[in-house]
Amino acid sequence: MGRILLIAAVxxxxxxxxxxxAALDGATLAWPWALPFVGILxxxxxxxxxxxxxxxHHYGKLAFAWSVLTLAPLxxxxxxxxxxxxxxxxxxxxxxxxIILLFTLYVVAGGILITGNLRGTPLVxxxxxxxxxxxxxxxxxxxxxxxxxxxxxHANALRPRNAHVVVFFILLVANIGGSLSxxxxxxxxxxxxxxxxxxxxxxxxxxxxxxxxxxxxVVFFILDHMIARRDNEGEAHIKGERLKIRISGVIxxxxxxxxxGTIVLSATWKPGVAFHIYGTDxxxxxxxxxxxxxxxxxxxxxxTPREHRESNGFTFEPIxxxxxxxxxxxxxxxxxxxxxxxxxxxxxxxxxDTVTHADGSxxxxxxxxxxxxxxxxxxxxxxxxxxxxxxxxxxxxxxTTLKATLAAxxxxxxxxxxxxxxxxxxxxxxxxxxxxRGVKMPSFFGxxxxxxxxLVPPLxxxxxxxxx
Numbered sequence: 483m484g485r486i487l488l489i490a491a492v493x494x495x496x497x498x499x500x501x502x503x504a505a506l507d508g509a510t511l512a513w514p515w516a517l518p519f520v521g522i523l524x525x526x527x528x529x530x531x532x533x534x535x536x537x538x539h540h541y542g543k544l545a546f547a548w549s550v551l552t553l554a555p556l557x558x559x560x561x562x563x564x565x566x567x568x569x570x571x572x573x574x575x576x577x578x579x580x581i582i583l584l585f586t587l588y589v590v591a592g593g594i595l596i597t598g599n600l601r602g603t604p605l606v607x608x609x610x611x612x613x614x615x616x617x618x619x620x621x622x623x624x625x626x627x628x629x630x631x632x633x634x635x636h637a638n639a640l641r642p643r644n645a646h647v648v649v650f651f652i653l654l655v656a657n658i659g660g661s662l663s664x665x666x667x668x669x670x671x672x673x674x675x676x677x678x679x680x681x682x683x684x685x686x687x688x689x690x691x692x693x694x695x696x697x698x699x700v701v702f703f704i705l706d707h708m709i710a711r712r713d714n715e716g717e718a719h720i721k722g723e724r725l726k727i728r729i730s731g732v733i734x735x736x737x738x739x740x741x742x743g744t745i746v747l748s749a750t751w752k753p754g755v756a757f758h759i760y761g762t763d764x765x766x767x768x769x770x771x772x773x774x775x776x777x778x779x780x781x782x783x784x785x786t787p788r789e790h791r792e793s794n795g796f797t798f799e800p801i802x803x804x805x806x807x808x809x810x811x812x813x814x815x816x817x818x819x820x821x822x823x824x825x826x827x828x829x830x831x832x833x834x835d836t837v838t839h840a841d842g843s844x845x846x847x848x849x850x851x852x853x854x855x856x857x858x859x860x861x862x863x864x865x866x867x868x869x870x871x872x873x874x875x876x877x878x879x880x881x882t883t884l885k886a887t888l889a890a891x892x893x894x895x896x897x898x899x900x901x902x903x904x905x906x907x908x909x910x911x912x913x914x915x916x917x918x919r920g921v922k923m924p925s926f927f928g929x930x931x932x933x934x935x936x937l938v939p940p941l942x943x944x945x946x947x948x949x950x
Contacts, residue, residue, distance in 0.1 A: 506556070506560055506564050506565070506567070506568045506816070506817075506820050507820070507824070508817075508819075508820030508821045508822070508823050508824030508827075508828045508829075509824040509827040509828050511817050511820055511821050511824075511828070511829060512829055513829050515555075515556075515817035515818075515821070516817065516818050516821070518548045518549075518551045518552040518814045519548075519552070519811075519814040519815055519817075519818050521548050521551070521814075522544075522545060522548040522549075522810050522811060522814045523811075523859060523904065525544050525545075525548065526807060526903075526904060526926065527925075527926035527927060528926070529541065529544065530925065530926075531925040531926070541803065541806065541807065542806045544810075545806055545807055545809065545810030545811075546810065548810055548813075548814050549809070549810050549813040549814060552813055552814045552816060552817065553565055553569060553813065553816075556568070556816070556817065566760060567760060567761035567762070568816050568820070569813065569816065570759065570760045570761060570762055571761060571762045572812050572813065572815075572816055573812075574759060574762045574764055575762050575764070576812060576863075576864065577808070577809060577812045578772065579768060579771075579772055580668065580808070580812075580863065580907070581804075581805050581808065581809075582772045582775050582776060583622075583624070583668075583741075583745075583775060584624050584801065584804065584805075584907050584908075584911070585775075585776075585779060585801055585805070586741060586775040586776065586778055586779040587621075587622055587624040587625045587628060587738075587741065588624065588628050588800075588801045588911065589779040589782050589783060589801075590625075590734045590737045590738055590741065590778060590779060590782045591621075591624070591625050591627075591628030591629045591734070591738070592628055592782075592791055592794055592796040593731040593733075593734040593782045593783075593785075593786035593790055593791060593794075593796075594629050594729065594730075594731045594732075594734045594735065594790075595729070595730040595731050595790040595793050595794055596629070596630075596632075596633040596727065596728070596729055596730075597727070597728045597730065597793070598726045598727035598728055600633060600636070600637040600727065601637055602634075602637040602638030602639075602640075602641050602644065602647065603710065604703050604706040604707040604710055605703075606637060607634070607637070607638065607647055607702070607706055608699060608702060608703045608706070610630060610633070610634050610637070611650060611651060611654050611655065611699060611702060612699060613630070614626045614627070614629075614630045614651065614654065614655035614659060615654045615655055615658065615659035615695050615699075616659065617629075617659070618655055618656075618658075618659030618660040618666055619659060619660055619661065619662035619663040619665065619666035619684075620663070620665065620666075620742075621665070621738050621742070622660065622665050622666060622667070623655065623656045623657060623659065623660035623666060623667050623906065623908045624656075624907065624908045624911070625738060625741075626655050626656075626659060626660075627651070627652075627655050627656045627908040627911065627912050628908075628911070630651075630655060631648075631651065631655075631912050631915055631916070632794050632795065632915070632919075634647065634648075634651060635648075635915070635916060635919050635921065639919075641710070641713060642713045643709055643713060644921060645916075645921055645922055645923050645924060646705065646706070646709065646932075647706065648912060648913075648916045648921055648923060649924065649929065649932045649933070649936075650698065650702045650936070651912060652900060652908075652909050652912050652913070652929075652933075653698060653900045653933065653936060653937060654695055654698055654699070656900070656906060656908035656909050656912055657896060657897065657899050657900035657905075657906055657908075657909070658691060658694055658695050658698070658896065658897055658900065659691075659695065660896060661683060661687050661691045661892065661893060661896040661897065662683055662684045662687060662688060662691060663680070663681075663683060663684055664678075664680060664683070664745075664749075665742055665745060665746075666683075666896075667862070667895075667896045667899070667906065668862065668863040668906075668907075669857070669862045669863050669865070669866030669867075669892065669895040669896060669899075670683055670866075670892060670896065671745070671749075671863075672863050672866055672867050672870070673866065673870060673877075673888075673892065674749055675749055676870065676875070676877055677877030677878070678877050678880070678881060678888070679881060680746075682881055682888075683892055686885060686888075686889055687889060687892060687893060690889075690893060690944055690949070691893075693940070693943075693944065693947075694897060694937075694940045694941065694944060697940045697943075698936065698937070698940065701936065730787075730790055731786050731787070731790045733782075733785050733786065734782055734786060737778045737781060737782050740774075740778055741775060741778055744771055744774045744775060744778075745771065747767070747771070748767045748768060748770065748771035749767075751767050752767065753766050753767060757769075795918070795919065797918070799914070799918065800911050800914035800915050800918065801911065803910070803914050804907055804910050804911050804914070807904075807910070808861075808907060808910075811861060811904065812861070815860060815861065815864065818860065819860070819864055819868065822834075822856075822868045823868060823871070825872060833852065834872065836848050836852060837849045837852055837869070837872065844873060844884060844886075844887045846886045846887055846889075846890045846949050847890070847945050847949065849869060849873070849887055849890040849891055849894065850890035850891075850893060850894040850945065850949055851894065851945075852869070852894070853865060853866065853869045853890065853891045853894035853895050853898075854893075854894030854895065854897060854898030854899075854901075854941075855894075855898060855901075856868075857894065857895045857898050857899045857901075857905055857906075858898050858899065858900075858901035858902045858905040859902060859904065859905070861904070861905070861906075861907075862895040862896065862898075862899035862905055862906055863895075865895055866891060866892070866895040869891045869894075869895075870888075870891055873887050873888070873891065886949055889949055890949050893944075893949065897937070897941065898937070898941070900933055900937060901930060901933045901934065901937065902926065902929070902930055902933070903926055903929055913929075
């Protein structure tokens, strides 16, 4: 029934006549328009904890309900046409490409089977986290997370306490490790599409990323060693046993290379052809990219032996949950982003004023923390875009004269996307897979307590040392 209502609602929005439509003006929106967004965040935060059975069976209906509470009032106040344009723009320009890339990386990475005699000792765990952090900027945080989360869970399956390993995995592999290339994390890909050089983040963020990741890895090794000793696991390798690792499903490594090549191609190939769909221009290169990504996902399903995915415990439930919940988030965030994009003319004017000094120059530290904290709750890609545009939106100027500001926006959106389960899509995917495997993961607020305790001190140190 919920799906029928969703189709009817979307159809009625899209079929509305746009002739006299006024664009959704964020300057005219007041703070109550953000309540559905707050509502869906609180539902995601409390649902699995307070009513787990209801949540598991009906999270889609709950996401749909909050989406309706966003779109219906907007349609009544601003007309169906303006609301339809905003919804279609969110669907075509933001959500579809976002979820197609995640889906493809999830499917392809799920076909890579890593087996061997890995055991979850502090040394092995630290090695896996380090490796995942290093490859995240090459295969993306989603790709790295999906390749390594199952071997990590398998290696630590016998440890009585292992949730902390997954928490550090989310911080490092699913977020911080993706800060050195546009392929690593969606916010940086957004910047690349708007003119930031491909290797700019590699050249300008390597030191800061190394500092933050290095400190977290040291803290992890010490903490994991203490927990392992307390649980009588210690360095429990069998003496004389040589480490053996085998990688199966290598065709998927080739497919990951194809994914990377396709993304780069879509950003460099500009045929100048676009299709105007209800107020949104959809470029030909983006359509080709998304179609090719789906082809790669289909090829992975056909070319990977079924037993590889079975051994990985691969199911579509985690990506299904992510797709549904983020569809709701992307819908409910429409008025919030409109208010942010209104700048000093909107409800969030006091928030915007904090990133500018009295003389009009950018406050780099404020850009870092404001971009980061909002990324933790608003999804880091659109948040990056808002502050990128607020800083002028001119790539050449941002890469040179305002390079510290661009570095602050880039690091804030990537690093602090790790502060909540919803800050970056791989976070929730890792959480869903770990929970499915029986790991007693922290609740939404429990995870926030972990992430704040672990991540904020290195970020304060980085702020004191200086950014850019």
